[in-house]
Amino acid sequence: MTNLPDTDKLILTLLDKTEELIHLDKFEDAEYFLSQIEKHKPGDLNVPFQRGTMFMKQKEYEKALKQFLIVQEKLPDFFANVNNIGAAYYKMHRYNSAIDYFKRALEIKPDTDFVLAILAEALFRRGNHEESHSYFKRAIEISPTMFRTHSDMLLGVLYSDMFSPEYIKAEAEKFGENITKEVRVNTEFSNDKNPDRKLKIGYLSADFRDHPIPYFLESLFKNHDREKFEIHVYSTTLFDNPILQRLKKPVEHWKDVHTLSDEKICAEIIEDKIDILLDLAGHTAYNHLKVFAQRAAPIQASWVGYPGTTGLKTMDYKITDPHLEHAGYEDGNTEELWRLPKIFCCYTPHEKSPAVIDHPPFEDNGYVTFGCFNNFAKVGDNVLKGWAEILLQVTDARLFIEIDGIQEDSFKASVESRMKAQGMPMGRVILEPRKRENQFALYNKVDIALDPFPANGGTTSMDTLWMGVPFVTLAGRHYIGRMGKSILTNAGLPELIAQSSEEYVSIAVNLAKDKDRLRRIRHNLRDRFSNSPAMDAPAFTKDMEEAYRGMWKKYCGASS
Secondary structure: OOOOOOOOOOHHHHHHHHHHHHOOOOOHHHHHHHHHHHHHHOOOOOOHHHHHHHHHOOOOOHHHHHHHHHHHHHHHHHHHHHHHHHHHHHOOOOOHHHHHHHHHHHHHHHHHHHHOOOOHHHHHHHHOOOHHHHHHHHHHHHHOOOHHHHHHHHHOEEEOOOOOOOHHHHHHHHHHHHEEEEEEHHHHHHOOHHHHHEEEEEEEEOOOOOOOOOHHHHHHHOOOOOOOHHHHHHOOOOOOOOHHHHOOOOEEEEEEOOOHHHHHHHHHHHOOOOOOOOOOOOOOOOHHHHHHOOOOOEEHHHHHHOOOOOOOOOOOOEEOOOOOOOOOOOHHOOOOEEEEOOOOOOOOOOOOOOHHHOOHHHHHHOOEEEEOOOOHHHHOOOHHHHHHHHHEEEEEEEOEEEEEOOOEEEEEEEEHHHHHHHHHHHHEEEEEEOHHHHHHHHHHOOOOOEEEOOOOOOOOHHHHHOOOEEEEEEEEOOOHHHHHHHHHHHOOOOOHHHHHHHHHHHHHHHHHHHHHHHHHHOOOHHHHOOOHHOHHHHHHHHHHHHHHHHHHHHHHHHHH
């Protein structure tokens, strides 16, 4: 219980009941008890503090913030309240303000692991990768079993060019060592080792919702050969939704396991005698790597949800392709790489995506518009420097960037300051707040998209081509930096892949200046992309099934 000091016995009793009711989501009843506290002790700061807590649970963050600020005015050093203000700002995507309050909370209580972790996450979302990493490291040093925080750190290092593949692998291995100490690893399985029998394939994810993962599962679930493969899905998605229901239709065995512990999920999968279990999250949010650390199936593989290595010795394979991870790259992963022959995934477009406009926007505007709708955390200073050079060479072009939280004045000022430092002509830059309803609509305002580096777009890049917009990419050193190469190669646009930052600028500039070529590339791009390996669902499913069969035969041979 978190209550303010000098609270008398009656108020404590009322507060106990209030907290119990808030915990049970009985908000009207909790409000009644808060009103009783106000009646017996007007001005008691427990009331706004608990109201703020209640509003946070109801996701009414503006209301919560107002309550916490009432407490802050009287008790500026009350740690729980200062942290709650930071959390409210964080939930409102006002990350600069959140960062200020989390740092203040750490002044009051230094080395508080959960504050270090959320501060690191807020800094990451602002693109402050070096500072973010230092806070992640400190949180993990204090609490090595904060596995979600360790996962957040491992995702964060992929977004920056500060960290080598060797460093990333070493940090992932530390995660694997720490989590393995906390579990019992299963080593005996009774699955029939007939190499040619029908196989049970399991997919585990929390992301059967409005999330990139369904884009790559829908066609696979529909096209699986039911005579050779039996499909099992283990969903930890918290709430039912239309996307989940659509994914569920073609699946024979779908289990909602979101209320189960990782140990019980693992036991459920073992009882179902799954032969090959697919991890679709890696170190992203709501992952269940603890299930894989226990080994829930004879063969376990990481696919599509995470571009890095998991660090788990129990994760046997990482499914990839020849463009993402070429021969010789094996040292960057703890898993054995299983390369699909063409592309690492198959894209299904969003059902509500609009039609592509029938002409390039520059014909209406009189100038070329470059654009980027990726997570702005991927946009480092080296990217901004390259984009500035592009605008300086294409003297009438505009740059259109969608950024989560740019409506926060302090954040906008810091972004503009970073851009100016890299020589960006700010009069030709458009900064647009991220809105869900704009996910596809804004593409019809852009002539050429610019892929960030070293962390490329994945789903965003496929959305871009689907919306008829070509993009320029820089092929990097590892999977996340080579997704653009894989997507463009398979889409038949290898000429838009750069091998250096100088070439990246040159490709973008030359394409913008050659309007006839730009028209040709854009013409029927959606149709050409639709007919590419990136959207050939039957062929991709066959490639995945051949991979599964190959993994199984290898396991049977090694086990015989």
